[in-house]
Amino acid sequence: MTVEEIVLAMAKQARQAAPAVAGCSTAKKNDALKAIADNIVEQAPYIRSQNALDLEAARKNGLSDAMIDRLTVGDKTITAMAEGLMDVAGLQDPVGSADGTWVRPNGLEVSRVRIPLGVIGIVYESRPNVTIDAAGLCLKSGNAVILRGGSEAIHSNLALAKSISHGLAKAAMPENAVQVVPVTDRVAINVLLAREEEIDLIIPRGGEGLIRFVVENSKIPVLKHYKGVCHVFVDRTADMKTAEDICFNAKVQRPGVCNAMETLLVHKDAAPVFLPEMGARFEGAGVAIRGCEQTRRILPAASRATEEDWYEEYLDLILSVRVVENIDEAMAHIARYGSQHTEAIVTSDYGNAERFLKGVDSSVVLVNASTRFNDGGQLGLGAEMGISTSKLHAFGPMGLKELTTTKFVVRGSGQVRT
Amino acid sequence: MTVEEIVLAMAKQARQAAPAVAGCSTAKKNDALKAIADNIVEQAPYIRSQNALDLEAARKNGLSDAMIDRLTVGDKTITAMAEGLMDVAGLQDPVGSADGTWVRPNGLEVSRVRIPLGVIGIVYESRPNVTIDAAGLCLKSGNAVILRGGSEAIHSNLALAKSISHGLAKAAMPENAVQVVPVTDRVAINVLLAREEEIDLIIPRGGEGLIRFVVENSKIPVLKHYKGVCHVFVDRTADMKTAEDICFNAKVQRPGVCNAMETLLVHKDAAPVFLPEMGARFEGAGVAIRGCEQTRRILPAASRATEEDWYEEYLDLILSVRVVENIDEAMAHIARYGSQHTEAIVTSDYGNAERFLKGVDSSVVLVNASTRFNDGGQLGLGAEMGISTSKLHAFGPMGLKELTTTKFVVRGSGQVRT
Numbered sequence: 001m002t003v004e005e006i007v008l009a010m011a012k013q014a015r016q017a018a019p020a021v022a023g024c025s026t027a028k029k030n031d032a033l034k035a036i037a038d039n040i041v042e043q044a045p046y047i048r049s050q051n052a053l054d055l056e057a058a059r060k061n062g063l064s065d066a067m068i069d070r071l072t073v074g075d076k077t078i079t080a081m082a083e084g085l086m087d088v089a090g091l092q093d094p095v096g097s098a099d100g101t102w103v104r105p106n107g108l109e110v111s112r113v114r115i116p117l118g119v120i121g122i123v124y125e126s127r128p129n130v131t132i133d134a135a136g137l138c139l140k141s142g143n144a145v146i147l148r149g150g151s152e153a154i155h156s157n158l159a160l161a162k163s164i165s166h167g168l169a170k171a172a173m174p175e176n177a178v179q180v181v182p183v184t185d186r187v188a189i190n191v192l193l194a195r196e197e198e199i200d201l202i203i204p205r206g207g208e209g210l211i212r213f214v215v216e217n218s219k220i221p222v223l224k225h226y227k228g229v230c231h232v233f234v235d236r237t238a239d240m241k242t243a244e245d246i247c248f249n250a251k252v253q254r255p256g257v258c259n260a261m262e263t264l265l266v267h268k269d270a271a272p273v274f275l276p277e278m279g280a281r282f283e284g285a286g287v288a289i290r291g292c293e294q295t296r297r298i299l300p301a302a303s304r305a306t307e308e309d310w311y312e313e314y315l316d317l318i319l320s321v322r323v324v325e326n327i328d329e330a331m332a333h334i335a336r337y338g339s340q341h342t343e344a345i346v347t348s349d350y351g352n353a354e355r356f357l358k359g360v361d362s363s364v365v366l367v368n369a370s371t372r373f374n375d376g377g378q379l380g381l382g383a384e385m386g387i388s389t390s391k392l393h394a395f396g397p398m399g400l401k402e403l404t405t406t407k408f409v410v411r412g413s414g415q416v417r418t
Numbered sequence: 419m420t421v422e423e424i425v426l427a428m429a430k431q432a433r434q435a436a437p438a439v440a441g442c443s444t445a446k447k448n449d450a451l452k453a454i455a456d457n458i459v460e461q462a463p464y465i466r467s468q469n470a471l472d473l474e475a476a477r478k479n480g481l482s483d484a485m486i487d488r489l490t491v492g493d494k495t496i497t498a499m500a501e502g503l504m505d506v507a508g509l510q511d512p513v514g515s516a517d518g519t520w521v522r523p524n525g526l527e528v529s530r531v532r533i534p535l536g537v538i539g540i541v542y543e544s545r546p547n548v549t550i551d552a553a554g555l556c557l558k559s560g561n562a563v564i565l566r567g568g569s570e571a572i573h574s575n576l577a578l579a580k581s582i583s584h585g586l587a588k589a590a591m592p593e594n595a596v597q598v599v600p601v602t603d604r605v606a607i608n609v610l611l612a613r614e615e616e617i618d619l620i621i622p623r624g625g626e627g628l629i630r631f632v633v634e635n636s637k638i639p640v641l642k643h644y645k646g647v648c649h650v651f652v653d654r655t656a657d658m659k660t661a662e663d664i665c666f667n668a669k670v671q672r673p674g675v676c677n678a679m680e681t682l683l684v685h686k687d688a689a690p691v692f693l694p695e696m697g698a699r700f701e702g703a704g705v706a707i708r709g710c711e712q713t714r715r716i717l718p719a720a721s722r723a724t725e726e727d728w729y730e731e732y733l734d735l736i737l738s739v740r741v742v743e744n745i746d747e748a749m750a751h752i753a754r755y756g757s758q759h760t761e762a763i764v765t766s767d768y769g770n771a772e773r774f775l776k777g778v779d780s781s782v783v784l785v786n787a788s789t790r791f792n793d794g795g796q797l798g799l800g801a802e803m804g805i806s807t808s809k810l811h812a813f814g815p816m817g818l819k820e821l822t823t824t825k826f827v828v829r830g831s832g833q834v835r836t
Binding site: 104108367370395 | 441520619753771776780781790791814826828829834
């Protein structure tokens with residue numbers, strides 16, 4: 001079979017399986033999740049042996065340490081995947097609940113009932129745990145899913161696919177509810193992205209390059225964010241200790257993720273007090289600062305920020321810092337350079353807090369809290385499939401609910417329209 | 419200026435106006451809606467004189483009576499447009515309300531707050547009233563809007579645009595909150611559909627040809643339905659009088675609209691009793707029936723339905739009729755030939771009613787009620803911007819809420835992530 005034939009067959013199988021997956025009871029879906037979790041733990045030696053093949057190839061191909069780290073399935077990864085599935089099994093099933101039910105004057109009873117989207121395609125890179133995490137969320141939300149991971153993780157992903165198949169079979173769920181694309185040629189992605197007849201939604205997970213490739217080639221709706229150029233604005237009235245802790249957490253706790261702070265904006269009246277202490281703390285953590293002129297007058301060790309720096313997602317211990325006149329200038333900076341991902345204000349001023357919350361057009365806007373909270377788990381969605389910065393369908397972290405839609409169910413007693 | 423420059427400038431002006439429109443109070447938006455309504459009534463003679471120019475051109479160009487009917491702005495149209503705006507002014511403003519607020523264990527208060535989408539582009543055909551209806555809904559939901567109507571209605575649309583500008587000015591709303599594209603070249607649509615930087619959503623209104631053109635050429639997400647091949651299934655246990663009234667209403671009350679029944683499916687045990695009476699009633703209303711073999715044995719006057727008939731949206735007094743073995747065959751027929759728009763079952767059987775509601779994958783599914791109720795107003799959304807049969811963002815009729823999205827607003831007191 002050609003690549004095209006293989007992927008097309010998978011798409012058709014997923015479409016065919018979708019109604020049966022959508023119709024599975026919560027108990028059955030949870031049984032499958034638990035059976036997959038058990039099998040991953042049981043088969044850990046096999047999964048790790050397959051992962052070793054990927055790691056060997058990665059070393060041979062000279063992949064970076066960071067990439068090899070992401071690719072590695074250690075004991076911790078195995079445990080985390082199994083626990084993640086159990087967590088998803090414990091979440092409330094969104095399917096079948098009504099977003100609202102009301103009665104019309106003519107007696108029609110109208111409900112907006114949550115239903116699965118149908119078939120979801122996930123296109124991702126080197127982390128094999130995405131195979132399990134994404135499969136779990138799609139299953140629980142009643143969707144069939146096609147998983148297309150990176151070629152560098154193919155042995156690991158196919159090993160995990162065996163555990164998934166085992167779990168589906170044990171719970172008597174449709175075998176094509178979850179399918180892992182075995183073809184590593186990149187053209188397989190193009191074939192997948194063209195199957196609008198069978199696939200309802202594409203979610204890419206990975207670097208900006210992969211995401212742009214998916215968006216440019218997809219005929220299917222895509223939920224994604226390109227990057228997270230997240231800002232913290234330290235207002236004139238900010239409590240200095242709070243501001244310091246939040247900014248340190250936002251930049252340093254995990255700099256390589258999309259909700260880490262990339263640009264710090266400081267009110268000009270706060271800067272002389274705040275920046276010296278904050279700068280010292282950042283220096284201690286190895287953060288390189290690129291500042292505007294005013295910043296560099298206070299922190300002479302900072303290098304000069306260029307226009308490009310304000311657009312940059314460093315994903316590293318680098319931070320651009322700008323001193324601003326007031327909240328208006330801070331919000332204008334965010335509107336111009338931001339990515340509509342996550343922005344926070346640190347302030348004691350009620351009016352400014354409310355202005356920032358209303359006026360900043362980002363998926364998550366926070367007052368006196370770290371940008372690192374833009375995460376489905378942290379915000380209480382129970383789990384996360386990714387973060388969307390497009391406004392259609394989902395804006396912000398996507399949990400189980402965002403993998404569903406609603407249809408109108410109408411119960412009548414003979415009503416006709418007059 | 420070239421067409422491209424004109425449309426690009428409008429897109430940029432809309433984007434620029436969007437935050438101010440989003441920030442307008444409900445009172446201000448309602449003031450604008452009322453001022454526009456008043457001005458339409460005041461300026462009725464002018465609007466009708468401009469409409470006369472379009473009608474004259476339409477007659478000269480040999481447009482069909484049906485198209486001229488759609489194009490005509492009579493006294494009733496004027497009144498309906500003004501009343502429609504007043505109705506929208508009376509609806510609850512979705513912007514700013516929270517879909518939910520909860521507190522995390524660490525004290526973070528999380529809300530999903532409704533916000534406007536931003537900039538909406540409407541591409542439509544000959545009905546000038548869409549200019550007013552769409553502008554009203556977009557304004558009330560806090561969006562800036564660019565309206566691109568048909569060239570055949572350009573004088574009418576520009577006349578209505580003057581009333582809109584007047585109303586916006588009177589309420590001190592941004593003048594670019596609503597813009598009507600003055601260029602009638604079709605390339606203006608292409609330019610609009612490429613402006614993904616400025617426009618968040620495109621909604622096409624019109625025939626299948628226009629909609630396919632928009633979908634194929636748009637880089638911006640599109641909410642639409644191609645057609646409504648709506649089914650009614652008359653089950654074995656249906657009350658015959660109820661079934662007759664529903665089927666008659668679904669087909670005859672307004673055959674030219676998307677929620678009219680196009681195919682009638684009848685349980686084989688009900689057919690011998692139901693079809694003769696129903697057939698006579700349809701015949702009396704001038705409905706031409708295209709039937710399967712079994713139908714034609716009962717209704718010899720029916721012509722033979724071809725395979726193509728089952729896919730057909732007649733939008734006319736034509737109906738395809740098929741006798742089926744049972745509910746499974748009915749649901750399989752709908753899954754194969756349907757358009758995921760609207761389907762109804764007429765039954766007295768509880769189990770079949772529930773099976774149909776759960777198993778039929780359409781935006782509106784009804785028991786014992788006419789398909790004609792798939793309409794935002796009829797279902798209680800207050801108004802309607804169109805109907806979506808794609809599952810992302812909106813599935814079914816789109817009201818004010820569907821023209822908004824939610825962002826996460828997080829109120830903290832110094833929380834950092836551990």
